[in-house]
Amino acid sequence: MSKVLIIGAGGIGQVVTHKCAQRPDIFTEITLASRTLAKCDAIAAQLAIPIRTAQVDADNVPELVTLIRVLQPKLVINVALPYQDLHIMDACLETGVDYLDTANYEPLDLAKFEYSWQWAYQERFRAKGLMALLGSGFDPGVTNVYTALAAKKYLDLVEEIDIIDANAGSHGHPFATNFNPEINIREVTAMCRHWEDGRFVESQPLATKRTFDFPQGLGPMNIYRLYHEEMESLVKHLPSIKKAQFWMTFSDNYLKHLEVLQNVGMTRIDEVEFQGQKIVPIRFLKALLPDPGSLGPLTKGKTCIGVIARGLKEGKRKQVYIYNICDHQECYREVGSQAISYTTGVPAVVGAIMMLSGKWRAPGVWNMEQFDPEPFLEVLDIMGLSTNVVEGGEWPEL
């Protein structure tokens, strides 16, 4: 009997709710709660089984505590926004419930994300015998698990990793983001950092560009280096890593729009005065852009997200590429969402299954690479995301 409370009825919340509802053997009672009740009800109406829905402001800890006390779930799956992470963790601590999320905490007024705020909860979770699993999406999430698999099975020592995220899909809009536009734009416009020789090296966002030949017919695409949160936990928990970089594909069209939006100030996160009212430009922009949840029927093509890990095996240099390919339209047929939401939502549910089944369970605050990768990847495959492994391929150093 595992009651679960999902918080956040956006693009990812839709996939998480669908996938939990597919496994009534594990998730015996599901509640979907969010700021806007109508969004929860719209998702609930798509399902073959009944679930509960609720309205909650996840920035209001007493409100969350009341809801959790009424529902008494075993686990809270947080797929609201990174701004809510600490409030939901506080409510979980107060009510004695386990916690899982897909993105690390980010303060609303500072475009900076790092794990320090959530790692600071370590002792409090441990003391109460509770578990928090951080970053159980795809990247972070599965990319951490792929790195752990490389370390467990394919390499004796992981020395370098390149995490490469390609979206070879198109949605037909001149400009749209595949997940929450505010979070997405804050992420890609932040200063770039990569790990080299024991420290993070800073560079201009998207200034480093390479071409990568993606597998299974996806072919060559431009990839751009940016900072991504899993590098912080990976270099901490796998200290043999000397170099870690994160790369993402962007179309020329996306980059052109982003540059103009930045130049005219539309990506600013501070308040500006407009006709006697205070507005935050990036939030206004979010209101104008297509809702990522609406891209499902339009998006065609595939995603390819994976990790190239290089290091030593039996004294010799070796590399391994571990990746997943996901088709936007197949995701839409299954759960009514495009592949970016799908590849994030499915690992969140698999992380939940790991916790509820006891395969991954320990009091404290954990990142994904700290657990055995193999049981996770077995369930991930069953739940719709398969893993490809190519040992010793010919990939250039990036």
Ligand code: NDP
């Ligand atoms: P959306 O904006 O589509 O959805 C977020 C939902 O959270 C909305 O329904 C919103 O409600 C709700 N919400 C926001 N604030 C509150 C609040 N104070 N109280 C209650 N509910 C609230 O975002 P996505 O679904 O695209 O993204 C969800 C999360 O997934 C983000 O944290 C994102 O960073 C993460 N993510 C992780 C990835 C990974 O691979 N690890 C990849 C992509 C995303 P309302 O609609 O009423 O505003």
